[in-house]
Amino acid sequence: xxxxxxxxxxxxxxxxxxxxxxxxxxxxxxxxxxxxxxxxxxxxxxxxxxxxxxxxxxxxxxxxxxxxxxxxxxxxxxxxxxxxxxxxxxxxxxxxxxxxxxxxxxxxxxxxxxxxxxxxxxxxxxxxxxxxxxxxxxxxxxxxxxxxxxxxxxxxxxxxxxxxxxxxxxxxxxxxxxxxxxxxxxxxxxxxxxxxxxxxxxxxxxxxxxxxxxxxxxxxxxxxxxxxxxxxxxxxxxxxxxxxxxxxxxxxxxxxxxxxxxxxxxxxxxxxxxxxxxx
Numbered sequence: 001x002x003x004x005x006x007x008x009x010x011x012x013x014x015x016x017x018x019x020x021x022x023x024x025x026x027x028x029x030x031x032x033x034x035x036x037x038x039x040x041x042x043x044x045x046x047x048x049x050x051x052x053x054x055x056x057x058x059x060x061x062x063x064x065x066x067x068x069x070x071x072x073x074x075x076x077x078x079x080x081x082x083x084x085x086x087x088x089x090x091x092x093x094x095x096x097x098x099x100x101x102x103x104x105x106x107x108x109x110x111x112x113x114x115x116x117x118x119x120x121x122x123x124x125x126x127x128x129x130x131x132x133x134x135x136x137x138x139x140x141x142x143x144x145x146x147x148x149x150x151x152x153x154x155x156x157x158x159x160x161x162x163x164x165x166x167x168x169x170x171x172x173x174x175x176x177x178x179x180x181x182x183x184x185x186x187x188x189x190x191x192x193x194x195x196x197x198x199x200x201x202x203x204x205x206x207x208x209x210x211x212x213x214x215x216x217x218x219x220x221x222x223x224x225x226x227x228x229x230x231x232x233x234x235x236x237x238x239x240x241x242x243x244x245x246x247x248x249x250x251x252x253x254x255x256x257x258x259x260x261x262x263x264x265x266x267x268x269x270x271x272x273x274x275x276x277x278x279x
Contacts, residue, residue: 006150013143020136027125027132034125038118045111052104059097066090171223174216178274179261181213185272210272217262217274225279226258232273238266245277254278 066087188206192198198206210231217229230241238252246254256266258278263269 003150003154006146009146010143013139013146016139017136020132020139024129024132027129031122031125034118034122038115038122041111041115041118045108045115049104049108052101052108055097055104056101059094059101062090062097063094167223171220174220174223175261178213178216178220181209181216182262182273185209185213186270189270189272210274213274217276221276224258224276227277227279230275230277232269232271232275234271236269236271238263238269241275241277 185206188202188209192202192206195202214229214231220226221229227245230245232241238255239249242252242255243249252266255275255277256263258276262273262275269275
């Protein structure tokens with residue numbers, strides 16, 4: 001993965017973390033508000049239940065009172081009609097209290113239902129918070145992997161740069177060496193050209209320079225990814241060499257460019273010179 005992809009993923013992760021934090025804060029605020037509403041509702045329910053209990057007790061007391069009064073009237077031989085009216089009045093009041101009790105019970109049930117809905121909503125928000133936390137953990141794990149990958153890529157890049165610098169240094173040293181050996185070879189050939197006979201030492205020296213030159217040019221060809229090397233034969237020209245390798249004599253400038261420092265002029269190559277043949 002490229003360094004740019006790592007940085008882009010880091011940006012996306014930072015944006016997702018900010019959004020996650022914002023959603024989590026809103027969820028927590030909503031939970032706090034819901035818990036406050038639930039506490040208030042439970043307090044109201046407790047008050048309503050207490051009031052219902054008080055009124056129920058009052059109803060029971062009035063009923064008991066009615067029964068006492070009824071007993072007293074019967075014992076005193078009071079008017080049955082008056083007793084019946086008072087009994088009916090007490091019964092009506094009892095019915096009103098019972099109706100009010102039923103209303104309070106219905107309100108209590110409604111509050112309980114609302115409390116359950118709020119609890120369910122809080123549970124859902126808790127689940128959403130847990131899901132967001134899991135997503136955050138997954139993103140943090142992915143970020144850690146990306147950090148590790150970036151570190152590896154940076155290490156590979158550093159190693160590649162070091163290798164590139166090393167290869168460039170080797171190439172430059174080899175090119176300087178090839179130019180020196182070509183010059184030595186040219187001088188030896190010129191010196192021996194006027195001799196009728198050469199000694200074994202002179203032949204060995206010439207062979208050693210040629211072998212060293214071939215080895216150096218082969219190394220340059222390897223470092224530059226060239227096609228190979230070629231030893232110039234009598235009658236050769238850059239154009240004829242280009243024709244041989246490329247079937248196109250007009251490509252001789254490619255050979256000249258690949259042998260910069262070894263060939264000064266395109267028409268000054270000599271037999272025995274070792275040339276690099278580029279792809």
